[in-house]
Amino acid sequence: NAGVTQTPKFQVLKTGQSMTLQCAQDMNHNSMYWYRQDPGMGLRLIYYSASEGTTDKGEVPNGYNVSRLNKREFSLRLESAAPSQTSVYFCASSEAVPQAFSYEQYFGPGTRLTVT
């Protein structure tokens, strides 16, 4: 039982390049999330998927797209990377949906992305 896994762990991109961050969970959770964590700031929600087949914007969705490939996998795509997207990206999952009063999120180890 690996929990939430993310690939790659590290990535360096040049401005304008595209890439996809992969996330998978083996806990049979319904909901999945993408966050970014910048120095001196709290985690900010980029997109989330309350259930398979649905996705919704979070606080900072601009410049990103997501795909809920199936119940296990939720990918984040940067179509044209910018230096402002340099950050650590965390994927998370939860058994309960965001509409539930209380839901615990389980986080992956993160992807450290640098855009030059």
Add this chain to the structure above:
Amino acid sequence: KNQVEQSPQSLIILEGKNCTLQCNYTVSPFSNLRWYKQDTGRGPVSLTIMTFSENTKSNGRYTATLDADTKQSSLHITASQLSDSASYICVVRHASGGSYIPTFGRGTSLIVHP
């Protein structure tokens, strides 16, 4: 604007000592509050959750308190260990558009020295 402020920003203590971390929030309407521990290079892990009616909750050497009237929470760590060195993040949820949206604090970086 929904905000979560944590203090201190960083803290250094000696092994075996106690410490208290603070979280003040302006999130409304309040749903619940969680404390997470984030080790360096890892994702956050939940320590405890507090709901409106709860004042105190313990998880081993960690004790969280909540004062919903003053919108303050604290995390007290007793008899600190080297493994407590981490960032501690306060997360407050509020109801919005049918979902419960989390607002994350910036975290308190705790270093425990031997």
